[in-house]
Amino acid sequence: MVRRLLSIVVLTGFAGVLPLIAQAEASACSCVYMPDDPRILEQVxxxxxxxxxxxxxxRVAGQTAFFEFEVRDVFDGDVDGTTTVSSSIQGPACGRGFEVGTEYLVFASxxxxxxxxxxxxxxxxxxxxxxxRTRDAATTVYGAPRTVTVETGTAVESNGVRVWGGIAAGVVVVGLITFGFVRRPSSRS
Structure with a gap:
């Protein structure tokens, strides 16, 4: 009887210690973005x-992947024409992968x-x-995106630049026409 009780105590003790010495299993990231979530405006x-x-x-260095982007539009922030975004390569660490050649709407940190x-x-x-749906939510939160110019690599208000650029070009053309084609009366005697 004592042996039986001792066996039960040892087995119970072993069963209680086993979870403490066994490796813990990593859990997957639980915060994955869902575009159909009703809280989309908050999420973006x-x-x-x-x-x-x-x-x-x-490129990958250690546990981090680095992705080089050619930027087309900027909704918010100081983003150049090309920019680098890093992410963990581990899914349990909430890492994100990107496919080369694919265009993304990036909400960067x-x-x-x-x-x-x-x-x-x-x-x-x-x-x-x-x-x-995500693009519409981004427009609602941040406004219309600014197009990145190739010359400077910086984001500009596409409508404003086009309007003022057109006005400036028009003034130059009118000036050239006026000074080039208007002749001053010559003083012939």
Missing amino acids: SHASSVFTGTVVSE DYETNGADFSDNSCSATTVSTNQ
Whole structure:
């Protein structure tokens, strides 16, 4: 009887200690963005910079992937014509992957960039640029995007630049016509 009780105590003790010495299983990231979530406006508003860009290259260093983007439009933030976004390569760490050649609507962070311009993870609202619901939400929160100019690599108000550029060109043309074709009376005697 004592042996039986001792066996039960040892087995119970072993069963209680086993979970403490066994390796814990990593859980997957639970904050993945869902475009159909009714809180979409709240979700898209959590970014330090928002832009549309195409991934042109990828490199991995340690546990971090670095993605180079050619930026087309900027909704918010100080984003150049080309920018680098980092992300963990581990899914349980909420890492995000991007496919080279695909255009994304990126909701980037300036937290834990690992030397890149920005960082991103699967908790952000980042999605392919054709996701109209997310694009509409971004426009609602940040306003219409600014187009990135190729010459300077910076985002500008596309409508304002075009209007003022057109006005300036018109003034130059009118000036050239006026001074080039209007002849001053010559003093012939």
